[in-house]
Amino acid sequence: MTGFxxxxxxxxxLDHEIMHYAQLCGVEVSDxxxxxxCLTQHHDTWAADKPRETLQGLLMLRLKVEEEMLRLGMQxxxxxxx
Numbered sequence: 001m002t003g004f005x006x007x008x009x010x011x012x013x014l015d016h017e018i019m020h021y022a023q024l025c026g027v028e029v030s031d032x033x034x035x036x037x038c039l040t041q042h043h044d045t046w047a048a049d050k051p052r053e054t055l056q057g058l059l060m061l062r063l064k065v066e067e068e069m070l071r072l073g074m075q076x077x078x079x080x081x082x
Contacts, residue, residue, distance in 0.1 A: 007069050008077065014062050015079060021055035029079055035059065 022029050027038055038052070039059050066076040 007065065007074060011062065011065060011077060014058060014065070018055065018058045018062065018079065021051050021058060024051040025049075025055050027055065035079070039063075 019029060025038075027034050029035060038056055062079065069076045
């Protein structure tokens, strides 16, 4: 468990960071294919690409929080709150 008490506030803060790193990396968060690619593709050169590594980690954390919310019967908002 993540230990979050206010999931919606925590997701909003997490989304803010995701949006920041997505912009740095040129990833459009409304493009589901681009998000999926970022989550599933690992490149040898990414070790030197800290923003993309950070974005991937943030996206993975968001998925974990969403899974926990669903287990608790809560409906997580979409990425960015749309």
